[in-house]
Amino acid sequence: MDLSFKDRIYELAKQIPRGKVATYGQLAKLAGKPKAARTVGVIMKHNPFAPVVPCHRVVGSKGDLVGFSAGDGLASKKKLLKEEGVAFIKDRVDLTLCLWQKKF
DNA sequence: ATTATGACCCGAT
């Protein structure tokens, strides 16, 4: 399969369960490029699988809501994650409880 | 092949 870096990102993002969040660095790492967090962001922005890839479940390395220019921006994202059951600390996600981990 | 860009990350001040 000609799975490019971005394709892996999509696959990984699709696997993020509800109520959990993953970091760009995490996805990049799982995709094989631990330092390509930036590229992950660019790919997420393109987001060709909009409803399939829960890009709103992808946050910064420390759980901070980076990026996102959709709708009301970070506000919408925060609200959505909250609704999904993600623990929030002010404007930050509680990675201690809601950080997704690929355990396969 | 090269250039330009970007929803990041981390160390230093």
Add this chain to the structure above:
DNA sequence: AATCGGGCCATAA
């Protein structure tokens, strides 16, 4: 704690 700057890397033109 907040701010600044540099690095790193895939994608598109």
